[in-house]
Amino acid sequence: MSAAVTAVMMGIFSIVTTEILPIGLLTSIGSDFAVSDGTAGLMMTVPGFVAALAAPVVTVATARVDRRLMLCVFMLLLTVANVLAAIAPDFWVVLVSRVLVGVTIGGFWSIGAGLAERLVSPGSAARATAVIFSAVPLGSVLGVPAGTFIGDLAGWRAAFVVLAVSSGGVLVALLAVLPPLPAVRATGLDVLRGILRSTNTRVGLLVTFLVVLAHFGTYTYVTPFLEQVTHAGSGMVTILLLVYGAAGVAGNFLAGARVARHPRAVFGVSAALLAGATLLLPVLGGGVVGAVVLLIVWGMAYGAVPMCSQTWFAKSSPDAPEAASVLFTASFQATIGIGALAGGVVVDRTSPSTVMLVGGSVAVLVVVTVWAHFARRVAWPVASGAPATPRARR
Numbered sequence: 001m002s003a004a005v006t007a008v009m010m011g012i013f014s015i016v017t018t019e020i021l022p023i024g025l026l027t028s029i030g031s032d033f034a035v036s037d038g039t040a041g042l043m044m045t046v047p048g049f050v051a052a053l054a055a056p057v058v059t060v061a062t063a064r065v066d067r068r069l070m071l072c073v074f075m076l077l078l079t080v081a082n083v084l085a086a087i088a089p090d091f092w093v094v095l096v097s098r099v100l101v102g103v104t105i106g107g108f109w110s111i112g113a114g115l116a117e118r119l120v121s122p123g124s125a126a127r128a129t130a131v132i133f134s135a136v137p138l139g140s141v142l143g144v145p146a147g148t149f150i151g152d153l154a155g156w157r158a159a160f161v162v163l164a165v166s167s168g169g170v171l172v173a174l175l176a177v178l179p180p181l182p183a184v185r186a187t188g189l190d191v192l193r194g195i196l197r198s199t200n201t202r203v204g205l206l207v208t209f210l211v212v213l214a215h216f217g218t219y220t221y222v223t224p225f226l227e228q229v230t231h232a233g234s235g236m237v238t239i240l241l242l243v244y245g246a247a248g249v250a251g252n253f254l255a256g257a258r259v260a261r262h263p264r265a266v267f268g269v270s271a272a273l274l275a276g277a278t279l280l281l282p283v284l285g286g287g288v289v290g291a292v293v294l295l296i297v298w299g300m301a302y303g304a305v306p307m308c309s310q311t312w313f314a315k316s317s318p319d320a321p322e323a324a325s326v327l328f329t330a331s332f333q334a335t336i337g338i339g340a341l342a343g344g345v346v347v348d349r350t351s352p353s354t355v356m357l358v359g360g361s362v363a364v365l366v367v368v369t370v371w372a373h374f375a376r377r378v379a380w381p382v383a384s385g386a387p388a389t390p391r392a393r394r
Contacts, residue, residue: 003177004119005128008112011075011174012135014167015108017143018082018101019047019336021163024148024241025156026223032156033091037224038344044220045344046095048337050102051109055330058107067111067181068174074108075171082164086157102333109329118181130256133307138249145242152234195323200316200380203373208309208331210366211271215302216339217346218278218359225281225352230291243292244299251303259304259311264374267308271366273301279360282353306332315380 022029022043030040062070081100088094112132120128147159195201226232226240251270259266277298284290309332313324339359346355 002120002128003173004179005131007170007173007177008071008115008119009132009135010170011071011108012112012132013138013143014075014163014170015078015101015105016136016139017147018078018163018167019105020044020139020144021147021159023220024144024223024238025151025159026220027227028151028156029094033094035091036348037221038348039091041220041340041344041347042095043098044216044340045337046098047102047105048216048333048335048340050099050333051105052330052334052337054103054106055110055326055333058103059110059326062107067115068178070111071108071178072171072174074104075167075174078104078108079164079167079171082160082167086160086164105333106329109333110326115181119179127256129310130253130307133256133310134249134252136248136252136303136306138245142245145238145245148234148238148241152238195317195320195327198316198381199378201313201327203369203378204309204312204316205327205331207267207271207312207366207369207373208328209335210362210369211267211274211305211309212332212335213339213342214271214274214278214359214363214366215305216336217343217362218356219298219302220340220343221347221352221355224347225285225356226291228352229282230285230288232288232291236288240288240291240295244295247296247299248303251300252307254300255304255307259308263308263311263315263380264370266304267312268367268370268374270301270304270308271363271370273297274305275360275363275367277301277360278356278363281356285356318381 022040026037026040026043029043030037033040077100081097081104084097084100085094088097115132117128147163150159150162222241222244223237226237230236230240232240255266255270277294281291281294285294310325310328313328317324317327343355343359346358
């Protein structure tokens, strides 16, 4: 795989790790600033909402700017955000840093998620896309457990220092290996409005909203669940998160081999597995063995979700890939914020087990929605100039 694809993947890895690192450090950061688990969950809510706004606004505002330059600017912003979190004297300063993370997510994801076909030959585009999206589960398998481990050894601030150094290194790599990437088709508001008229796009927004709501409404509070229900110590929590992330990497590549041909089937199976895992955790997750098995299932299921969602939007708008990435990023990130916020309200008023049950029920709705879309035999549009094929309907 080309160095440019690897650099973009590492950029997304740094972003994903920074975004979800508070999940592994939630109780440590919350106790340091004397805030509840639900309030600490704002570290997930804030960047999600900001990214949802930044995705369309930043992408449209910089539509004619070289995409290489924009990716480098966003990586510099991420480095600043991590430094700010590491030195934060109060919780509100941490939240300010999370605003900067949100801007980075919205801009970098919207541009970077659809770049694979511009960085490699057409025949390698699918594999390059899978490599780029492998950064999502890798952020879980390497980033979050490593950050949690560093936090246990040297304090949560040290984890953000390491992330600042890492994102700075990615910035250097992007400057070194990315070719000039002038905007091919400016993503204006008219383009976004146009693709929103598509039934496929609107269904994509709905299933993305539901599955991300189910996942982040639960996963944001998986550490309190493992501590309070599974009775896992900090070292065991790190190991369990590592197992979850490893399963996510496997799920990403398993989905990558099939999702382009069968997007609805892969999305539906992933949502069903996610629903089963979260619904069963309160029942079987009281012991380490049950928790491990269900976290593996959950990890494999969610490892496929970002690629399923991005593919759904891309197949819905084959003539506007960057605009499709904008909608993917905005819907995905807005729901991360909503999910973390809703989960925080539930966990502060009930328990981590109740959060799992509520999230699993929402995931069931994803399965129903995807099945309904398949049952109606809604065709995927064909790119301009491309011949229609039976695959367009799968």
